[in-house]
Amino acid sequence: MVSRTLLLDCGNTACKYQYGEEHGHLDSTEAFVQLVERIEPEQTLLATVSKFGQTLGECLVERALPHRKVRVRPDWQGLKLAYAEPERLGVDRWLTLVALCGHPRPVMVVDVGTALKIDALDGGDRHLGGYILPGMRLMRRALVDDTFALPPVDQDGALAPGATTRDCIANGAVLALAGAVDKARAQFGPTPPDIVWTGGDADRVRPFTAEPGQLRPALIFEGMRRLMKDADYMESLA
């Protein structure tokens, strides 16, 4: 069943899909319609935190294509969420925790997308809370939008102090995000957690942190595949 299920992970910048061995990005509803007409999935599992993802959900309804939308379940398989209102946690964040559930040591996930999200588990499937920061592009764009003199910057950054405006901006974002990740690690208790990285911009930050950790680009899909194996959970979405 999993192999004939189309998995969609719609973030605020990019909508990613997996279908068996195939994966890619979808940047329009037309591209989405072409995809489903070509592959004819048995069903679609949609995880979205974006308007575009919501539109794809409507598109599936209009075409009467079988689909389910991932919802946060506060007590999934003993995964205890730190939020008093668990349903407020972004499904993308929850899916990274689902993927890491059962990790035998404290572990911190760093998801570098539109926003940079940090969440940690204590090694016993208890969520210790997290952080939400502007991601790489948002951080740079905020400077352009709210100043008169600062230009848009596209180049990759590094940790060294800049000697041009562009380098100062590019490297400032790297410094802020890599620094935040290093600082966050110390907030999750006396045992420094393992680090797992995901998100489209992970490799723009990861090389500049103290601990390289592990890169798992498809972590959200790993979470979705785990949920697919849980018939009760899938049933609860129907």
Ligand SMILES: Nc1ncnc2c1ncn2[C@@H]1O[C@H](COP(=O)(O)OP(=O)(O)O)[C@@H](O)[C@H]1O
């Ligand atoms: N094919 C691609 N399309 C869009 N963004 C991409 C692509 N490949 C890498 N990226 C990078 O990934 C970032 C988005 O990361 P992602 O984790 O998908 O964010 P979100 O889940 O918030 O949409 C972009 O800012 C861009 O730098």
Ligand SMILES: CC(C)(COP(=O)(O)O)[C@@H](O)C(=O)NCCC(=O)O
């Ligand atoms: C924090 C987010 C905007 C991140 O979105 P993304 O960077 O993946 O596009 C998303 O996880 C979200 O809408 N969360 C709901 C609020 C929360 O998690 O507390």
Ligand SMILES: [K+]
């Ligand atoms: K995301």
